[in-house]
Amino acid sequence: xxxxxxxRIALILPTLFGIILINFVIVQFAPGGPVEQIIxxxxxxxxxxxxxxxxxxxxxxxxxSVDTGANADLxxxxxxxxxxxxxxxxxxxxxxxxxxxxxxxxxxxxLDFGTSFFQDRPVIELIVERMPVSISLGxxxxxxxxxxxxxxxxxxxxxxxxxxxxxxxxxxxxxxAIPGFLFAVMLIVVFAGGNYFDIxxxxxxxSENFEELSTFGQIKDYFWHLALPITALTIGxxxxxxxxxxxxxxxxxxxxxxxxxxxxxxxEKRVLYGHVFRNAMLIVIAGFPSAFVGIFFTGSLLIEVxxxxxxxxxxxxxxxxxxxxxxxxxxxxxxxxxxLVMHLIGDLTxxxxxxxxxxxxxx
Numbered sequence: 001x002x003x004x005x006x007x008r009i010a011l012i013l014p015t016l017f018g019i020i021l022i023n024f025v026i027v028q029f030a031p032g033g034p035v036e037q038i039i040x041x042x043x044x045x046x047x048x049x050x051x052x053x054x055x056x057x058x059x060x061x062x063x064x065s066v067d068t069g070a071n072a073d074l075x076x077x078x079x080x081x082x083x084x085x086x087x088x089x090x091x092x093x094x095x096x097x098x099x100x101x102x103x104x105x106x107x108x109x110x111l112d113f114g115t116s117f118f119q120d121r122p123v124i125e126l127i128v129e130r131m132p133v134s135i136s137l138g139x140x141x142x143x144x145x146x147x148x149x150x151x152x153x154x155x156x157x158x159x160x161x162x163x164x165x166x167x168x169x170x171x172x173x174x175x176x177a178i179p180g181f182l183f184a185v186m187l188i189v190v191f192a193g194g195n196y197f198d199i200x201x202x203x204x205x206x207s208e209n210f211e212e213l214s215t216f217g218q219i220k221d222y223f224w225h226l227a228l229p230i231t232a233l234t235i236g237x238x239x240x241x242x243x244x245x246x247x248x249x250x251x252x253x254x255x256x257x258x259x260x261x262x263x264x265x266x267x268e269k270r271v272l273y274g275h276v277f278r279n280a281m282l283i284v285i286a287g288f289p290s291a292f293v294g295i296f297f298t299g300s301l302l303i304e305v306x307x308x309x310x311x312x313x314x315x316x317x318x319x320x321x322x323x324x325x326x327x328x329x330x331x332x333x334x335x336x337x338x339x340l341v342m343h344l345i346g347d348l349t350x351x352x353x354x355x356x357x358x359x360x361x362x363x
């Protein structure tokens with residue numbers, strides 16, 4: 001097992017390199033880069049011809065710069081060519097693409113993601129600032145979804161066809177049919193000072209006086225702010241996993257080894273959790289990395305917007321809209337790394353559930 005883990009860890013670096021390279025090449029052809037956006041603001045009078053960008057030529061932004069794909073035509077805006085060249089130099093577009101990519105890889109190897117084009121702050125500082133929100137939403141949502149789905153799926157499999165199974169299936173599919181962001185709005189209207197109750201806070205991860213609270217008060221305040229966002233994320237997330245758990249258990253229950261175990265006089269509880277559970281949980285565990293990464297990356301974006309939570313999803317979305325490439329590539333690097341690590345953890349969990357699995361034997 002140790003050799004397999006070492007091999008997977010060694011593959012993380014080339015995988016990161018390949019994903020960054022592919023995205024770097026794709027962005028070369030994306031129109032509306034930061035230089036074009038600044039020039040558009042200048043020509044429409046939103047900013048002066050000498051402002052509108054953050055940092056200078058040595059601000060460190062060049063390590064994640066990419067070509068706008070249309071810089072050769074920027075002179076058609078009627079601006080001074082020297083101003084355009086100065087903008088390109090400050091954003092780092094005066095260097096060839098392969099030089100910029102090599103600098104980016106070298107800086108990323110030192111965990112230096114450069115400086116944001118438009119916020120004039122180090123990208124690593126922005127990521128560290130936003131990470132707690134995304135981790136909170138992703139971690140607690142996944143734990144709650146799995147904590148509900150697995151016991152409920154097992155109960156539905158054991159009681160297949162009963163009233164309990166029918167009623168819970170109806171509730172599950174109703175919850176699944178409601179989009180998470182719509183349910184979030186409904187929660188705000190009902191419980192966050194809308195037309196009914198004012199129980200939960202509307203925005204933020206903690207209160208303004210968080211530092212003044214006791215340890216218990218801080219924990220209470222933290223979960224008080226998370227209650228509505230986590231509920232909105234969980235409602236639509238556990239339906240698929242519940243039905244997957246149910247179907248997986250039902251498939252295992254009907255196999256020959258279960259009949260043999262019952263014939264030997266084992267209790268139903270021993271058969272269910274000693275024999276069926278281990279085999280049925282493999283397919284459920286297989287989806288854990290993608291479930292966590294999905295909520296962490298994309299699932300929480302609308303929730304972050306609705307509840308005014310400054311997380312990684314909102315940060316990367318704003319960077320994509322503004323073409324803030326240092327943030328865009330920095331967050332992509334973090335997302336990819338977390339995804340690869342989560343898949344490795346998923347494989348290790350396989351072995352934890354069923355020690356008979358040996359990944360090294362596949363070599």
